[in-house]
Amino acid sequence: MPFTIGPAGDSAMRLSFQEAPSPRLTQILLQLQRTAQRYFLESLSDSVVGYATLTLFFTPLSLQRDQVTVWLEKTALSLCDARQVLDTPSTETVVLPVFYDPAVAPDLISVADELGLTIDALITLHSATPYFAFATGFAPGFCYLGTLDSRLKTQRLSTPRLRVPAGAVAIADQQTAVYPCESPGGWQIIGACPVTLFDMAATPASKLAVGDSVRFESIDERTYRALGGQICER
């Protein structure tokens, strides 16, 4: 599995795999992140796993680039060869309830039309199989889930919405996600999830983590409301 190692600005290093994202690649990156945390200790100020990258942030002037490069190369190579790195999710499947309805999903009808699907078929496709959590970030608690059935592949909105409500379940390309808090966003909204995904008082604050398995479950309006879901009158 070929990769490159290079600087990310003046105090971070970035390892990037050339191959397509997969659960096994993510598990390798997670393992590499944990090993780096144990190896570099306090000099490592932060670290982030992306779809095919690991970025290591160092406290200024504690970064020894040559040493980090050699270590990353050696450790990544041995992890790529290791049999014990799993290609399965790190957790039991997290089930998230979703109310798929035009009342909470402004793009549901247009997406179904564009894809040539009935709304029921779209819901079945979206909630049929568990997704893998490839990355987190963008906003607190935001988790990039994939890979969507190719029949659900859509474009982003040409003009992103300035306000996407918390709980919006959205799709773009072959990814899906739940917006944990109100934010701008360009993905197409097909449902609403009443579960809180980011709570600072909880440990960990984010309900979802990289490597998790997540499945959506279609619920009716009564259940949605009973779980605390809200429908804004438009």
Added chain:
Amino acid sequence: MRTLTLDKAGIASTIQDGGRLGTLQAGITPAGAMDPLALKAGQYRLGHRAGEAALEIAYGNVRITSSHKCSLVITGAPVTVLIDNELVISESIHTLTAGQTLTIGAPSEGIYSYLHVSGGFDTCPVFASRSTSPREGIGGLHGGYLRDQDILPLSEDALPDDNFRADPGLCSIGQRSILTLRYVPGYQYDALAPALIQRLHESHFEVTAKANRMGVTLNGPPLNTGVESLLSEATCEGAIQIPPDGNPIVLMKDRQTMGGYPIPGAVIESDCVRLAQARPGQRIRFTACTPQEADNIRWLEQHYVETRLR
């Protein structure tokens, strides 16, 4: 309780310290003062020891009243300062008695000024930092930009006056006709067309009005990468992100932690500070530097901090 009341909060004032560490994977932006040197200078002058937070003020125009006697100093973008309508020397450490009003005018250059109070602000830390991230509603007084009549709690243990130190004489922000930003090539640098990199190096850009704590959007000859989006990955401070419209955005303290646009490299931290203080209209050019050159610049800055601010 000792407090400061913001009679006039200014357009984008927030509580900031050095920012958060270890929260990027959760999607929480690091935040922190846009001008970390100005933050350190104020902490130094009041004898602070624990990374106390300051009030970050964008474009001045703030008026405060103190409930108790307190000492304060202002650093960063130079501003005029009045105590009860009387002009005072803006660089000095001032003592405000109970009920006195301090007025901070518009800066003559730069954007961000910092009001430091002896002992610091006593807002509740979130993930070990008092910094405010308005987009996430985290930190500071109520998670957002401060509003008129907000009341800021002050630490009860104000430091004795003999801790105070003289002005270390921070270099002025210095207006330049062209601000050169040094950046370390990386990310998609090798994958981008050489003609595009040449354009990045040879063109002049301008800071637009879309400049804030999240990022500074530049205007210039469009840099067409032909790339709509990439697999999302971690961004770093100073990253030069090129969206499909071709106008580069240099990411700052409140950046989104993940990005999917091509990045030819990242501006070194010391030049991020200059960019943070640059106003719309400022002309910009980019020049590549090696990681070793970036380290040398950091060591020089570290030397300054250690010899002047400790």
